Amino acid sequence: MSEQTDWADRWLGGFCTVGALGGLPVRGPDYAAHPPLDQLLLLPPAATRPIGDAQAARAAWSDALGGASVVLLASVARARTLVLRALGVQPGEPVGLPANATRDLAEAIKHHPATPRWLDLAADLSLMTVAERLADVRVVWAHPLGGIGALMPLEDQALLVDASDTLPAPGEPLPHDPVAATIYGLHLHSDSQRSGALIVCADPTLALALEVLCGPQDQIDPPAALAQLQRLAGPGGLAARQQANLTAVREGLIQAAGLPLIEALPNGLAQHIAVRVPAPCDAATFYAYVLGEQTPVRWLPAQRPLHYAAVRSNGAPQMAATAAHLARVLLVPVGPDYTAEEVKHAVLGITKAADYLGVRWATNPERAAWYAQQMVEWYGTDHDAYRVLFACPDALTARALQHIIRREY
Numbered sequence: 001m002s003e004q005t006d007w008a009d010r011w012l013g014g015f016c017t018v019g020a021l022g023g024l025p026v027r028g029p030d031y032a033a034h035p036p037l038d039q040l041l042l043l044p045p046a047a048t049r050p051i052g053d054a055q056a057a058r059a060a061w062s063d064a065l066g067g068a069s070v071v072l073l074a075s076v077a078r079a080r081t082l083v084l085r086a087l088g089v090q091p092g093e094p095v096g097l098p099a100n101a102t103r104d105l106a107e108a109i110k111h112h113p114a115t116p117r118w119l120d121l122a123a124d125l126s127l128m129t130v131a132e133r134l135a136d137v138r139v140v141w142a143h144p145l146g147g148i149g150a151l152m153p154l155e156d157q158a159l160l161v162d163a164s165d166t167l168p169a170p171g172e173p174l175p176h177d178p179v180a181a182t183i184y185g186l187h188l189h190s191d192s193q194r195s196g197a198l199i200v201c202a203d204p205t206l207a208l209a210l211e212v213l214c215g216p217q218d219q220i221d222p223p224a225a226l227a228q229l230q231r232l233a234g235p236g237g238l239a240a241r242q243q244a245n246l247t248a249v250r251e252g253l254i255q256a257a258g259l260p261l262i263e264a265l266p267n268g269l270a271q272h273i274a275v276r277v278p279a280p281c282d283a284a285t286f287y288a289y290v291l292g293e294q295t296p297v298r299w300l301p302a303q304r305p306l307h308y309a310a311v312r313s314n315g316a317p318q319m320a321a322t323a324a325h326l327a328r329v330l331l332v333p334v335g336p337d338y339t340a341e342e343v344k345h346a347v348l349g350i351t352k353a354a355d356y357l358g359v360r361w362a363t364n365p366e367r368a369a370w371y372a373q374q375m376v377e378w379y380g381t382d383h384d385a386y387r388v389l390f391a392c393p394d395a396l397t398a399r400a401l402q403h404i405i406r407r408e409y
Contacts, residue, residue, distance in 0.1 A: 005248075005252065005340075005343075005344070007251060007252045007254075007255035007256040007347065008255040008256065010256060011256060011348065011351055011352075011355075012371065012374070013375070013378060013385065014355070014375065014379070014383070014384070014385030014386065015352050015355055015356070018289050018292050018293065018352065018353070018356050019292035019293045019294060020288055020289050020291065020292020020293075021292070025292060025293045025294040026293040026294055026295050026345050026348050026349050026352070027293075027294050027295075027345055028294065029294055031294065033296070033335075033338075033342055033345075034335050034337040034338055034339065034342060035335050035337075036271060036272070036296065036333035036334060036335040037166075037238075037242055037269070037271045037272075037333070037334060037335050037336060038146060038165070038166075038271045038333070039335075040238070040335065040336065041166070041167060041185070041187040042187045042189075042190065043186075043187060043188050043189070043224055043227060043228045043231065047227045047228075047231060048227060048230075049223035049224060049226070049227045050223060050226040050227060050230065051223065052222050052223060052226050053222050054072065054219060054220060054222050056222065056226070057072055057220065057222040057225040057226050057229075058070060058071070058072050060226060060229055061198060061225070061229055064170040064229055064232075064233050065168060065170060065171070065173060065200060065267070066171060066172035066173050068173050068200050068201070069200070069201040069202075069203070069204040069206070069207035070198055070199065070200055070201070070207065071198070071199040071201065071207050071210045071211060071214075072186075072196065072197070072198055072199075072220040072225055073196070073197045073198075073199065073214065073218050073220060074193065074194055074196065074197070074217065074218050074219060074220050074221075075192060075193050075194065075195055075196070075197055076164040076183060076185050076192070076195065076197045077104075077108065077192065077193075078197070078217075078218050079164075079183045079197035079199055080105065080108040080162070080183065081108065081111075081112065082210050082213045082214070082218070083160060083181055083183065083199065083210070084108075084109070084112045084114065084139075085112075085213055086206060086209040086210050086213060087138075087139055087158060087180075087206075089112060089114050089138070089139055090114075091112070091113050091114070092113065092114065092115055093114050093115065093138070093139075094114070094115045094116075094117040094136060094137050095109050095112075095114045095115065095116060095117060095137065095139045095140070095141060096117045096119050096127070096133070096134060096137045096139065096140035096141060096157065097109065097116045097117065097118055097119065097140075097141050097143065097307075097310075098118075098119055098121055098127055098141075098142060098143050099118050099119060099120055099121060099306050099307060099310035099311075099319060099322045100121065100143075100301075100304045100305060100306050100307060100310070100322075100326060101116075101141070101143045101162075101307055101310075102143065102304070102307075103307070105141070105143055105162055106307060106309065109141070116309065116313075117133060117134075117137055118307070118309065118310035118313045119133060119134075119140070120318065120319065120321065120322045121322045121325055121326065122150075122325065123276065123325045123328070124149075124150040124262055124263065124276075125144065125148065125149040125150060125262055125274070125325070125329065126149065126150035126151060126152045127140065127142055127152055128322075129152055129154060134154075134156070134157060137157055138156075138157055138158060139157060139158050139160060140154055140157045140158070140159050140160070141160045141161075141162060142159065142160065142161045142162070143161075143162045144161070144162075144163060144265055144268075145165065145300065145303060145304045145331070146165060146166055146270060146271035146272055146331065147163060147166045147264050147265045147268035147269055147270035147271055148262055148263075148264055148265070148270055148271075148272065148274040148331070149262065149263070149265065150262065150263045151178060151179065151265070151266075152178075153178035154178065158180040158181075159178055159179050159180055160179070160180055160181050160182070160183070161179050161181075161182040161183070161265070162182075162183050163182055163183065163184050163185075163265060163268045164183050164184060164185040164197065165185060165271075166184065166185070166268050166269050166270070166271055167184055167185070167186070167187065167228075167232060167238075167239070167268075167269045168182075168184045168198060168200065168267060168268060168269065169239050169243065169267055169268060169269045170232065170233045170237075170239055171267070173200070173267060179202060180201070180202050180203065180206065181199055181200065181201045181202065181206060182199070182200045182265075182267070182268070183197055183198070183199050184197065184198045184199075184200070184268070185197060185198075186198055186220075186224075186225060186228055187228070188220075188221055188224040188225060188228055189221070189224070194221060196220050196221065196224065196225060196228075200267070232269075238269075238336050239269055241336035241337065242269055242270075242334065242335070242336040243269075245334050245335065245336060245338045245343060246264075246270055246273065246334050248343045249273050249332060249334050249343055249346050249347060250273050252343065252344070252346070252347035253273060253275060253332070253347055253350060253351075254363075256347055256348075256351045257275070257347065257350045257351040257354045257360060257361075258354070258360055258361030258362060258363050258364045258367065258368070259275050259276065259277070259278060259350065259354055259359065259360075259362055259363065260275075260276040260278060260362070260363055261273060261274060261275060261276070262274035262275075262276060262329065270334075271331075271333065271334065272298070272331040272332050272333045272334055273331075273332045273334060273346075274300075274329055274330070274331055274332075275329070275330045275331075275332060275350055276328050276329055276330075277328045277329075277330060277359070278328075278359050278362040278390065279390070280389055280390065281357045281358065281359045281389065283327045283328045283330075284327070285357065286330070286353050286354075286357055286359075287299050287330060289352070289353035289356060289357065290330065290349045290350060290352075290353045293348070293349040293352055293353070294345075294349070295332075295345060295346060295348070295349020295350065296332070296333045296345075296346065297330050297331065297332055297333075297349065297350070298330070298331040298333065299327075299329075299330060299331075300326050300327075300329035300330070300331060301323070301326045301327050303331065304326075305326070306319060306322065306323055306326070330350070332346050332350060333346075334346065355385075355386050357389070358386065358387050358388055358389030358390070359389055359390060360386060362390050365390070365391065365392035366392070368388050368390070368392045369388065369392040371386055372386055372387065372388045372392075
């Protein structure tokens with residue numbers, strides 16, 4: 001999306017009644033939008049397959065990722081198994097997992113056989129590294145959803161990242177990457193046994209250990225792996241188009257909605273922008289209002305809920321905070337072919353809900369105070385527009401801030 005938008009001043013002065021209450025939504029329910037990224041990951045059967053062997057495919061992926069040490073495998077399931085073996089995880093040894101890890105990842109740990117050690121999540125979806133939970137843990141496995149979630153460096157444990165539900169983003173790796181290995185899905189075939197996986201290793205010796213463990217059943221489909229890279233990389237590739245639209249939606253949400261956002265994986269291709277609904281707004285109500293605007297949005301606990309074993313292991317009191325953090329996260333899907341209008345739809349639905357529910361510009365209290373005072377000046381004290389529901393400067397301070405806001409925005 002190349003169009004430049006003045007997000008900060010685009011939607012001021014109140015909105016029509018929210019669509020959830022019968023008013024005019026952002027767009028109609030039959031709007032034919034372009035698909036989000038998660039619906040486009042699978043390599044199209046008609047994609048041209050370049051000629052090349054496994055070595056050529058590995059070299060090409062390594063070059064695309066800034067010379068990183070990579071291993072290509074036939075499936076995500078085998079990638080998980082071999083990483084545990086290469087790291088020397090012993091039978092029964094505890095492996096740290098987020099409380100909302102998928103059943104597939106939890107079962108891979110158990111079938112190694114190792115023991116899942118369930119870890120709480122912070123508000124930014126990073127793992128809570130509580131000392132007593134990690135005292136006897138050597139390996140911790142983060143499991144972000146669609147490329148979203150902050151990563152905390154660990155001092156005494158190897159950090160793995162399971163990003164198998166997305167693709168890597170071509171480019172240079174981080175100079176001080178805290179992750180020992182990241183597993184990405186390559187999404188080459190609908191058959192999970194042939195779908196392909198790419199392991200990016202921070203230490204070349206880990207990559208060598210994985211190569212030693214590989215057998216004939218682990219061989220990837222090289223032409224398909226090269227075709228997926230060809231489709232992903234380049235100036236007009238899937239990754240560049242997705243990153244451009246992610247940037248546009250993120251910038252719009254920062255300036256127009258002013259809500260806290262959650263980090264994306266630095267080297268993964270994010271499928272959405274994660275918005276955290278601030279207190280004191282009720283997250284379920286916010287979600288319902290966004291849905292009422294026909295804005296594509298997903299609720300994190302509906303996509304990746306707490307694993308039942310985590311609740312039983314840690315107990316409800318400990319997991320209550322994690323559940324509350326998950327409930328405050330909304331995912332705004334983004335697609336590489338979104339038009340400027342679709343980008344605005346993604347931003348406007350969140351912005352309208354934040355405006356109605358009094359948390360717009362929660363990350364910028366000065367602007368929120370100015371906006372609230374502006375509504376009084378425009379519509380009078382009995383207006384039905386924006387009312388602040390979080391701590392911010394008083395009205396007198398807000399008036400003094402008007403010239404600053406107008407100059408900056």
